[in-house]
Amino acid sequence: MSKIMEWVDARLPVTELLKSQATEYPTPKNLNYWWNFGSLALLVLIIMIATGLFLAMHYKADANQSFDVVEHIMRDVNYGWLLRYAHANGASFFFMVVYVHILRGMYYGSYRQPREILWWFGIIIFFMMMGTAFMGYVLPWGQMSYWGAAVITNLMSAIPVIGEDLVVWIWGGFSVGDPTLNRFFALHFLLPLVIFGVVILHLWALHAVHSNNPDGIDLHDAKDSIPFHPYYTIKDFYGYGIFMIIFCIFVFYAPNFFLEPDNYIPANPMQTPAHIVPEWYFLPFYAILRSIDFLGSFSKLAGVLAMVGAIMILFVLPFLDRSPVRSFRYRPLSKQLFWIFVVDCIVLGWVGYNPADATIFNGALPLIIIGRTCTAIYFGYFFLLWAITALDIEKHQPVPKSI
């Protein structure tokens, strides 16, 4: 055995790579469980690619057949129901895990120097995940698939000059139809593999600068680090166990919890559903989109810009935060802003879930007002984080020298 490894290592240094990047790879010893979510995201990505591959062996992209074919997978293919439910619920869990992963980075200042490139790869992954999930949702060709696709692709028409033509080009016709379905399937197959590639870049960037830690400090003392294996391998596996239990409870006992009943109705271009809702993980962004409705004919374009901007602003977060301290653990003001931001995102999600013209308190308060306020708070977070750090308003607490 060792002879063979020697032979291989002389040509391709596998052992050396495993040693330096996995087994002996130095990792901060004080990482808490929020640091499990990166490896969890990788697990879900693998689950998605594996179940997706087998689904693709039975699926057909065809406006006249796709709905029936998905039911054929559910009913006639051996364990087809397991593949489909794991894949559909996997998408929701992917977003849950990645949202926690992103918020973890925001709380502990993981986006700060020297991890900017690592952070940017993460946002690129997030962006591509959204595209993949959106196109995947179209594939079963139910009512929500069809009308969700129609509403979202229509947003492109807000782009000045080329918008209208662009939408027709994306549709491959004058409405969402068979060509749209086919190209979405091709892209939905491709994108996760691209995501996989960017995850490798993401990990490369991680290993170049190493993990941040809950104290947000640079590690100088050798005693602060422990080898990745066995400490974090076992901790990640324990996390996998907990995750799989929760995931399986949904897959086996509440598989339709995240699915809209309307998507069990075949797509019907002649009949608009009473209430078109995107998947839950798009809702905060959907609410931001709809909250800009006061600019007349510019509303649509401005809404789209605000929605895209809500993600794009994450790219500049490393430059907005000017505090000398990374971790919010030692930054009382930033910490409060952070929790307001989290609650704000949840409220935005709830606004996005309800019809645009809904009201609360017997009509006294239109939801659109809440939506606008929360959109302002969303962007306000980034402004205030800059303001309190750049203008030295925040007095940070003493930061430990070592872990």
Add this chain to the structure above:
Amino acid sequence: MNCQEVIKFRSVVKRVSRMVRSAAVLLVAAASLTAAVPGDAQASSGAAVPPKQPWSFLGVFGQFDQAALKRGAQVAVQSCLTCHSIKYIKFDQLRQLGFSELEVKAMAEGTGRTKKDPLTSSMDPTAAKESFGVVPPDLSLITKARKGYEDYVYGILVGYASDSDLALANRVMADGKIGAEEAKEVASALLLDGHYPDKMAETLKRMIGGENFNRYFPGNFFAMPQPLMDGAVAYTDGTENSKVQLARDVVTFLAWAAEPTQMERKSLGIKVILYLVVLTIMLYAVKRRIWAKVH
């Protein structure tokens, strides 16, 4: 406890209290959200929420009542199939419910098909569109395709106006308008919103005019005439064939038809989850052991 353990214990307590605090913030936010349910979303659908029914097949250990499934299949074939299809189920598959091959053959031939055929409606879509204005939807997935699921379909089947409801409508509308007391009475009998007497009067007029009123259909009126009445289908197993019983049975059947693999799913789920729980406990034990060396 030695000194180090005390310090560790304190930091754990601190951490837990921090987490409790942030959880509390989130909970308060979530609670205030649920307290403020948007009004218009409710009003625009304009139908009562169908009450929950004690379905035997729901829940982790839920099982289908086999006798009810067989009766339900009979109701579906003899009644619903006149207008609706259940196209993802073939006659032959009904043998999974305990019908014999001969019985299945008889059922198929009774509607002019063979046992290899799917349960399609005998009414062709154009004819249906002519008589009803809409093509009756396929029922294969109906219990998954509506908010309220099984409870909704059951609600639809039993939610029509009864003779006494009609008598009430006639009495209330005799003088052409609805008083405050009458509004309350109608609201509680027909599950309508009592705040809008004009809308209510409109509803009662259409009801008296013979349109298909249903308590649970969004908008209250639709094209399906009441499909089930007491005694509409003759049961052979001695079960009372009241409207309510027929409805319960056919909904049970439709819930099976919507996902014939659901019992397989649930029984596999228990094994998978038990396995994962044991595995995770072991992983946790190993993790504790390995990390004991790190301070």
